[in-house]
Amino acid sequence: MKLYDTAHLRNLAVAGHSGGGKTTLVAAALYTAGATSAQGRIETGTTPTDFDEQAILRRSSIASAVAFAEWPGPDRALCKLNFVDTPGQTLFQHEAAAALDVVDCVVLVVDAASGVQVQTLRAWEAAAAHGLPVIVVLGRADHEHADIPAVLGAVRERWGRGVGAVQAPIGAQRGFQGVIDLVAMSARLYPSAGSGKARIVAIDDAYADAAKAGHEALVELVAEGDDALLEEFFDTGTIPPEHLQAGLRAALLDRRLFPVLITAGAANLGTDALLDFLAAYAPAPGARGPASGAALGAAADAAPLTRPVSDAAPLSLFVFKTLADPFAGRLSLFQVRSGHVKSDETVVNFTRQGTERLAHLSLPQGKLLIPVAELHAGDLGVVAKLKETLTGDSLGDKSAPILYPPAARPEAAIHFALEAKSRADEDKVGLALHKMLEEDVALHFDRDASTGEFLLGGTGQQHVEIAVARLKQRYNVEVKLRAPRVAYRETILGRADVQGRYKKQTGGHGQFGDCKIRMEPLARGAGFEFVNEIFGGAIPRNFIPAVEKGIQESAQRGYLAGYPVVDFRVVLYDGAYHDVDSSELAFKVAGSLAFKKAMEQARPVLIEPVMEVEVESPDEFTGDLIGDLNARRGRIEGMLPRNGSELIRAQVPLAEMLSYQSDLTAKTQGRGSFHMRFSHYDLVPALQADKIVAKARAEHGHAASTEEE
Numbered sequence: 240m241k242l243y244d245t246a247h248l249r250n251l252a253v254a255g256h257s258g259g260g261k262t263t264l265v266a267a268a269l270y271t272a273g274a275t276s277a278q279g280r281i282e283t284g285t286t287p288t289d290f291d292e293q294a295i296l297r298r299s300s301i302a303s304a305v306a307f308a309e310w311p312g313p314d315r316a317l318c319k320l321n322f323v324d325t326p327g328q329t330l331f332q333h334e335a336a337a338a339l340d341v342v343d344c345v346v347l348v349v350d351a352a353s354g355v356q357v358q359t360l361r362a363w364e365a366a367a368a369h370g371l372p373v374i375v376v377l378g379r380a381d382h383e384h385a386d387i388p389a390v391l392g393a394v395r396e397r398w399g400r401g402v403g404a405v406q407a408p409i410g411a412q413r414g415f416q417g418v419i420d421l422v423a424m425s426a427r428l429y430p431s432a433g434s435g436k437a438r439i440v441a442i443d444d445a446y447a448d449a450a451k452a453g454h455e456a457l458v459e460l461v462a463e464g465d466d467a468l469l470e471e472f473f474d475t476g477t478i479p480p481e482h483l484q485a486g487l488r489a490a491l492l493d494r495r496l497f498p499v500l501i502t503a504g505a506a507n508l509g510t511d512a513l514l515d516f517l518a519a520y521a522p523a524p525g526a527r528g529p530a531s532g533a534a535l536g537a538a539a540d541a542a543p544l545t546r547p548v549s550d551a552a553p554l555s556l557f558v559f560k561t562l563a564d565p566f567a568g569r570l571s572l573f574q575v576r577s578g579h580v581k582s583d584e585t586v587v588n589f590t591r592q593g594t595e596r597l598a599h600l601s602l603p604q605g606k607l608l609i610p611v612a613e614l615h616a617g618d619l620g621v622v623a624k625l626k627e628t629l630t631g632d633s634l635g636d637k638s639a640p641i642l643y644p645p646a647a648r649p650e651a652a653i654h655f656a657l658e659a660k661s662r663a664d665e666d667k668v669g670l671a672l673h674k675m676l677e678e679d680v681a682l683h684f685d686r687d688a689s690t691g692e693f694l695l696g697g698t699g700q701q702h703v704e705i706a707v708a709r710l711k712q713r714y715n716v717e718v719k720l721r722a723p724r725v726a727y728r729e730t731i732l733g734r735a736d737v738q739g740r741y742k743k744q745t746g747g748h749g750q751f752g753d754c755k756i757r758m759e760p761l762a763r764g765a766g767f768e769f770v771n772e773i774f775g776g777a778i779p780r781n782f783i784p785a786v787e788k789g790i791q792e793s794a795q796r797g798y799l800a801g802y803p804v805v806d807f808r809v810v811l812y813d814g815a816y817h818d819v820d821s822s823e824l825a826f827k828v829a830g831s832l833a834f835k836k837a838m839e840q841a842r843p844v845l846i847e848p849v850m851e852v853e854v855e856s857p858d859e860f861t862g863d864l865i866g867d868l869n870a871r872r873g874r875i876e877g878m879l880p881r882n883g884s885e886l887i888r889a890q891v892p893l894a895e896m897l898s899y900q901s902d903l904t905a906k907t908q909g910r911g912s913f914h915m916r917f918s919h920y921d922l923v924p925a926l927q928a929d930k931i932v933a934k935a936r937a938e939h940g941h942a943a944s945t946e947e948e
């Protein structure tokens with residue numbers, strides 16, 4: 240394997256909306272560059288980057304994957320183009336977001352047929368937040384509904400004047416057959432066999448005027464931000480190719496210019512032009528400045544510690560992904576942030592303090608590991624069998640520690656109760672899930688303290704279902720998912736002023752505690768507040784925490800239906816005690832009695848989690864979907880039309896969304912997708928609340944008056 244120095248590396252995240260053709264485009268690029276002997280396809284499950292069994296089955300990426308192509312750069316020396324193919328589905332956005340930490344440029348694939356879609360916008364925003372240059376690729380240009388001028392117009396309308404076409408299409412839709420290079424002013428025509436390699440010819444007369452206008456617009460755009468170029472442009476009416484290229488490179492890096500290219504990955508059209516462009520213009524690692532991290536034990540507001548992305552700096556690595564391979568064991572994908580690493584080197588894990596041996600360094604090529612003797616600053620590598628290193632860890636030369644910030648771990652949007660199908664599976668389930676959690680940072684596995692159930696959480700129902708499918712397929716463990724119990728809570732709407740008196744004084748040592756409390760509602764999310772207003776010793780000070788504890792414990796057990804009572808304040812303002820018979824226990828019971836009495840008066844109600852929901856589907860289904868969301872007690876907040884598809888935003892109670900995935904699939908013939916996350920707690924309407932209370936009482940015999948006393 241040839242070794243690549245930093246200047247000849249290109250780290251590229253391929254991002255965009257699901258179905259835009261990202262994985263197919265990477266497969267085409269790898270084939271064109273000779274990295275694969277046949278072009279991988281989604282339909283046959285043979286793309287290099289959708290190697291995961293579940294991705295193949297679902298014909299859609301579910302995680303990021305790395306693969307590389309070797310392709311000559313402007314100095315004719317080979318460059319190594321590291322593609323990080325990211326999933327477009329909303330459910331896996333954390334994967335796409337994490338990929339941005341290890342690249343220097345985003346290849347934003349926009350479907351020439353569907354145009355700018357929700358995840359196109361998200362990918363753009365994420366790139367902007369990272370300050371990353373963006374190269375726009377209008378993909379699937381040969382699609383029967385492709386409309387390059389319209390989509391280019393939409394892209395420009397969204398992202399402004401900096402959007403600059405560096406190519407123009409030759410032919411349209413199924414007749415798409417090549418591109419005009421508006422920098423070099425030549426045409427590239429592709430043979431039908433799909434080699435991805437063009438025949439370079441002169442621009443046909445029919446396209447000459449449009450090409451000239453396109454070239455001039457591009458020259459003007461490049462010159463715009465650069466005084467020397469602008470002057471040259473005004474003086475001579477053009478810019479010589481070398482200056483144009485250097486200007487374009489600088490404008491891309493500065494995010495002043497967002498070049499637009501055109502491809503059709505499946506038929507392998509435009510691919511060599513894309514590879515040429517990426518090798519020539521995408522920045523090398525370090526071009527955007529040094530790697531930035533923190534010193535060990537540094538305060539949160541301390542100035543960042545930086546490292547030049549250079550072989551000369553001390554070695555530092557950042558682990559951005561872990562794969563749990565059932566055969567090879569744990570595979571850690573990392574970036575060399577600074578320095579230069581050799582196979583078999585021993586490094587320190589700065590995050591965990593232990594040492595690790597980097598035995599057998601490799602380059603990730605989809606699922607293949609290509610052995611390599613050493614890696615230079617900026618490159619992406621993979622190493623097997625690290626002892627304790629996990630995603631997000633920083634490693635390196637022990638004399639120069641640095642901690643790079645790990646990507647955010649997404650909260651679970653949905654939980655399912657998990658039940659092993661058999662006793663044997665029960666033992667294996669924890670172990671298998673533990674491995675899967677290393678690989679998938681968005682997966683959550685917890686035990687519900689109140690019910691004892693095991694809960695599997697993820698970014699959405701489909702995400703959790705994928706985990707279950709993987710458990711079976713990889714680890715031969717079968718589990719059933721049950722609808723999660725919605726985490727209802729109880730609270731109060733009114734106020735109460737009550738006395739809780741516990742008295743047992745029949746012979747011998749008695750029990751006596753007496754407290755007077757006021758109870759009042761607090762704002763949603765405020766939890767529980769206890770205020771002591773006893774002055775003058777109506778209750779001795781040492782018994783006051785017992786009153787609070789009695790109230791809190793009762794609140795945890797619930798009043799209406801067994802759900803914790805939240806968002807209320809208790810003011811303890813008076814009471815009485817007995818010199819001999821008072822005890823902590825007596826005051827605890829008095830507190831709990833007072834709590835129950837107060838709940839009777841304070842108008843107790845149930846509240847439920849309400850989710851922020853986004854549904855996307857072709858617009859022909861919009862009416863139906865809105866009606867359905869209304870029927871689920873949803874409140875529609877807005878709609879965003881986008882080239883034939885529509886994004887509906889709504890707030891809907893979680894209880895109504897538990898089976899939404901399958902209903903949405905049925906309603907939209909599989910073309911709709913949705914995402915949700917927790918928003919807030921809100922009142923359960925009386926009709927539903929009565930049912931929940933009745934059910935809880937039937938199940939647990941739960942009622943307001945059955946305990947203690």
Ligand SMILES: Nc1nc2c(ncn2[C@@H]2O[C@H](COP(=O)(O)OP(=O)(O)OP(=O)(O)O)[C@@H](O)[C@H]2O)c(=O)[nH]1
Binds near residue numbers: 259325326378
């Ligand atoms: N007509 C046409 N179809 C294409 C082209 N490229 C990909 N497709 C098809 O479009 C579908 C989606 O392609 P993918 O490569 O999986 O798209 P993706 O962007 O990786 O999608 P996610 O992984 O879900 O984000 C597949 O059925 C491809 O065969 C193309 O150039 N032209």
Ligand SMILES: [Mg+2]
Binds near residue numbers: 263289324326
């Ligand atoms: Mg994909």
